[in-house]
Amino acid sequence: MLFIITVLQYLIPLLYFATAWRYGREFFNNDLRSGKLKSSYLGVSLLLHFVFFILRTAELQHIPVTSSLELLGVIGFTLAGAYIFTEIISHVKNTGFFVLAISSVLVTISSLFAPNHYGMNDVLQSELLAFHIVSALLGYSAFALSAIYGLLYIILYNKLRSKTFDNIYRNLPNLESLESLTFKSTLVGFVALTFVIVVGFIWLPQAFPDISYGDAKVLGTFFIWMLYAIGLAAKKFLGFQGKKIALLSIFGFVITFLSMALSNVISGFHKFY
Amino acid sequence: MTIDELLLQMHDLILIGLNHKTASVELREKLYFRQEEIQAILAELGKLYFKEVVLLSTCNRTELVGIPANEPVNDEPLINYLIEKKSAHDSISRNHFYVQRSGNAVHHLFEVASGIDSLLIGEDQIIGQVRDAYELAVQNGTVGQLLHHLFHSAFHTSKRAKTETKINDGAVSVSYAAVELAEKIFDDLSKKRAMLIGAGETAELSAKNLAEQGINDIIIANRTIEKAEKLALEFKGKAIPLEMISEKLHEVDIVISSISVSEYVLNLAQVKKSMALRSSKPLLIVDIGVPRNIDPNVKNIDNVFLEDMDSLEIISKQNRQRRLSEIPKVQKIISEELHAFQHWYQSLEVTPTIKLLRDKFEAVRTMEIEKYQHRFSGKEIEHIDAVTKAIINKLLHTPTVNMKEHTNGLANIDKATLSTIVHHLFSLDKKET
Numbered sequence: 001m002l003f004i005i006t007v008l009q010y011l012i013p014l015l016y017f018a019t020a021w022r023y024g025r026e027f028f029n030n031d032l033r034s035g036k037l038k039s040s041y042l043g044v045s046l047l048l049h050f051v052f053f054i055l056r057t058a059e060l061q062h063i064p065v066t067s068s069l070e071l072l073g074v075i076g077f078t079l080a081g082a083y084i085f086t087e088i089i090s091h092v093k094n095t096g097f098f099v100l101a102i103s104s105v106l107v108t109i110s111s112l113f114a115p116n117h118y119g120m121n122d123v124l125q126s127e128l129l130a131f132h133i134v135s136a137l138l139g140y141s142a143f144a145l146s147a148i149y150g151l152l153y154i155i156l157y158n159k160l161r162s163k164t165f166d167n168i169y170r171n172l173p174n175l176e177s178l179e180s181l182t183f184k185s186t187l188v189g190f191v192a193l194t195f196v197i198v199v200g201f202i203w204l205p206q207a208f209p210d211i212s213y214g215d216a217k218v219l220g221t222f223f224i225w226m227l228y229a230i231g232l233a234a235k236k237f238l239g240f241q242g243k244k245i246a247l248l249s250i251f252g253f254v255i256t257f258l259s260m261a262l263s264n265v266i267s268g269f270h271k272f273y
Numbered sequence: 274m275t276i277d278e279l280l281l282q283m284h285d286l287i288l289i290g291l292n293h294k295t296a297s298v299e300l301r302e303k304l305y306f307r308q309e310e311i312q313a314i315l316a317e318l319g320k321l322y323f324k325e326v327v328l329l330s331t332c333n334r335t336e337l338v339g340i341p342a343n344e345p346v347n348d349e350p351l352i353n354y355l356i357e358k359k360s361a362h363d364s365i366s367r368n369h370f371y372v373q374r375s376g377n378a379v380h381h382l383f384e385v386a387s388g389i390d391s392l393l394i395g396e397d398q399i400i401g402q403v404r405d406a407y408e409l410a411v412q413n414g415t416v417g418q419l420l421h422h423l424f425h426s427a428f429h430t431s432k433r434a435k436t437e438t439k440i441n442d443g444a445v446s447v448s449y450a451a452v453e454l455a456e457k458i459f460d461d462l463s464k465k466r467a468m469l470i471g472a473g474e475t476a477e478l479s480a481k482n483l484a485e486q487g488i489n490d491i492i493i494a495n496r497t498i499e500k501a502e503k504l505a506l507e508f509k510g511k512a513i514p515l516e517m518i519s520e521k522l523h524e525v526d527i528v529i530s531s532i533s534v535s536e537y538v539l540n541l542a543q544v545k546k547s548m549a550l551r552s553s554k555p556l557l558i559v560d561i562g563v564p565r566n567i568d569p570n571v572k573n574i575d576n577v578f579l580e581d582m583d584s585l586e587i588i589s590k591q592n593r594q595r596r597l598s599e600i601p602k603v604q605k606i607i608s609e610e611l612h613a614f615q616h617w618y619q620s621l622e623v624t625p626t627i628k629l630l631r632d633k634f635e636a637v638r639t640m641e642i643e644k645y646q647h648r649f650s651g652k653e654i655e656h657i658d659a660v661t662k663a664i665i666n667k668l669l670h671t672p673t674v675n676m677k678e679h680t681n682g683l684a685n686i687d688k689a690t691l692s693t694i695v696h697h698l699f700s701l702d703k704k705e706t
Contacts, residue, residue, distance in 0.1 A: 241553045
C-alpha cells in the first residue's frame with residue numbers, strides 16, 4: 001500500500017497543477033477545450049486526493065492533521081472542494097485558476113515535505129476534536145476563498161475604472177457576483193470559526209488540563225473572529241458595499257494568515273506528533 | 274477527397290444574390306422583398322425556373338437558393354426576374370450580383386447562416402432570418418428533400434459556430450457596448466433601474482437595448498418633457514424634467530446620458546449626495562453626450578463607474594477584432610459540415626442504396642441460417658447456404674436492374690426520391706437484429 005500512497009503523493013500535485021493550467025488556459029487564452037475539460041480534471045484530482053487521504057490514514061494510523069505540513073495538504077483539498085461547491089451553486093465557473101493555483105502550491109508543499117509519522121497521539125482520540133478540525137478547515141478555506149473573490153473584485157473594479165477592457169476584464173464574472181461570493185464565503189467562514197472556538201473551549205480543558213487561555217493560538221483565533229465580526233457588522237449596520245467589502249475580505253485573510261503563522265510558532269500546543 | 278473535389282460534385286444547386294459587399298444600402302433597399310412579396314413570387318419561381326426554391330431577403334442581402342427545373346440553367350433570366358419584380362432596372366445591374374453553384378452555393382449558405390458573411394461579423398439575427406425564409410418556402414410548398422436537408426445543415430452549422438467558437442461573443446455596436454458594461458457590474462439587469470438623460474435617437478436605442486435585457490424600470494429625463502413622455506410611453510417608463518435628475522439619481526443603478534447641453538447635468542456634489550443616499554451601491558454612468566454631460570470628477574467617487582464614448586468604442590472594436598479572429602474556427606466547422614452534407618448527398622445515388630438493400634437481405638439470410646444451424650449437419654448447412662444465396666440474388670436481380678436503368682440520366686434529386694422510397698420501404702437505415 002505504501003507504494004500506491006507514494007505514487008499518489010507525487011501524482012496529486014501534478015493533477016492539481018494540470019487542473020489549474022486547464023482553468024488558466026480557458027481564462028487567459030479562451031481555450032474552449034480546456035473549458036470543457038477543467039471540471040473533470042478537478043473532479044479527478046479531488047477524488048484521488050480523497051482516496052490518498054484514506055489510504056494514508058489507514059497506513060499511518062492517523063488522520064492528516066498532526067502537523068502544519070499535513071494540514072496544508074488538507075487545506076489545499078478543502079479549498080478546491082469549497083471552490084467546486086461554489087462553482088456548482090453560483091454557476092460562476094471561470095475563476096478556478098486563482099483558487100486552484102493556491103491549492104496546487106499548498107498540496108505540493110504538503111506532498112513534498114509532510115513527514116510520514118506512524119501512530120496517533122492520544123490527544124487526537126476525540127470526537128469533539130474531529131468536529132473542531134473540520135470546522136477550522138472549512139472556516140479558513142472559506143476565508144481564503146473570500147479573499148480570492150475580493151481580490152478579483154478589486155482587479156475588475158480597477159479595470160473598469162481605468163478602461164482596461166482586456167481578457168481578464170472579459171472573463172471575470174460581474175462585480176455583483178464577485179461581491180456576493182466574497183460576502184457569502186466570509187459568512188460561512190465566520191460561522192465555522194464560531195464553531196471552532198466554541199468546540200475548542202469545550203475540548204481544550206479535557207485534552208490539556210493545565211492549558212492557559214492566554215496561549216497565542218487561542219488569542220490569535222479569537223482576534224481573527226473579532227476582526228470578521230467587526231467586518232460583518234460594518235456591512236450590516238454601516239452599509240459597507242462593493243469595494244470596501246472586497247478590501248475587508250483581503251485584509252481579513254492577510255491578518256488571519258499572519259496571525260496563524262505567528263501563533264503556530266509561539267503556541268504551546270497544536271503540535272500532535 | 275478535397276473540398277474542391279467535393280464542391281464540384283453537387284450539380285443541382287444554384288444561389289444568386291447581392292449583399293452588403295456587392296451593393297450599397299440604397300441598392301439593397303431597392304431589391305428588398307417583403308414577406309408578402311416573397312409569398313407571391315415563390316410559386317411563380319417554382320413554375321418558371323425551379324423544382325425547389327427559397328428566397329432570403331434582409332436589409333443586408335437578397336439571395337435566391339434553388340434547384341433548377343432544367344439543367345444547365347442560365348443565371349441571366351433569374352437575375353432579370355428579380356430586378357424586374359422590383360422595377361430596379363435603372364439602378365441595379367448584373368454586376369451587383371454573385372452567382373454560386375453546387376458546393377460553392379452550399380459553402381456560401383453555411384457562411385451566411387453562421388454569421389461570418391454578415392456586415393457585423395457573428396451577429397445572430399441572420400440565422401433567424403434564414404429560418405424565416407426557409408419556413409416561408411416550406412409553407413408555400415417550394416422546399417423538397419434537398420433544400421430541406423441543406424437548410425437544416427445550415428442551421429446546424431450556425432448552432433455549432435455559436436457554441437463551439439466565440440464568433441457571437443461581446444457587443445459589436447457602440448449602443449450595445451453600454452449594456453455589456455452594465456452586465457459587467459450588475460448580476461441581474463432585470464432587477465435594476467435605469468435613467469436616460471435625453472430623449473433623442475440615442476436614448477431610444479439605449480432604452481430598446483436595456484428593455485431587451487429585462488430592465489423595465491426606466492426613467493427618462495429631458496428638457497422637453499413631451500418628448501420624454503412619448504419615449505416613456507413606448508417603454509413603459511416614467512418621464513421627468515431635466516431639473517429632477519439629481520433628485521432621482523439615488524433610485525437608479527444605470528444612467529445613460531446623451532443630451533446636448535453647455536453645462537454638466539450632473540456635478541460631483543450631486544453624485545456624491547446620491548451615492549450617500551444609496552449606501553454607495555455601484556452606479557454606472559455612461560456619458561455619450563457631446564460635449565460631455567457629466568462632471569468627469571465623479572469617476573473618483575468609490576463605486577461610481579463613469580464611462581464615455583471612448584470606452585464604448587474600445588469595447589466594440591475589441592469585440593469586432595475578437596470575432597474576426599474566430600473566423601478560421603468557424604471555417605473549419607463549415608468545412609466539416611460541408612463534408613457531412615456531401616456524404617448525405619452521395620447517399621442519394623442509387624448505387625449505395627442498392628448495396629444497402631443487398632446488405633440488408635444478406636443480413637436477414639445469415640441471421641436465419643445461424644438461428645437454425647444446430648438442427649442441420651455441416652453438409653446440409655452448406656447446401657442451405659448456397660440455395661438461400663441463389664434465392665436472394667434472383668429476388669434482388671429485377672429491382673437492381675430497374676433502379677440502375679430507370680435512373681440513368683436523371684438528376685440526383687430524382688434519384689434521391691427513388692432512393693428515399695426504397696430506404697423507407699425496407700428500413701435500410703436500421704440494423705437487422
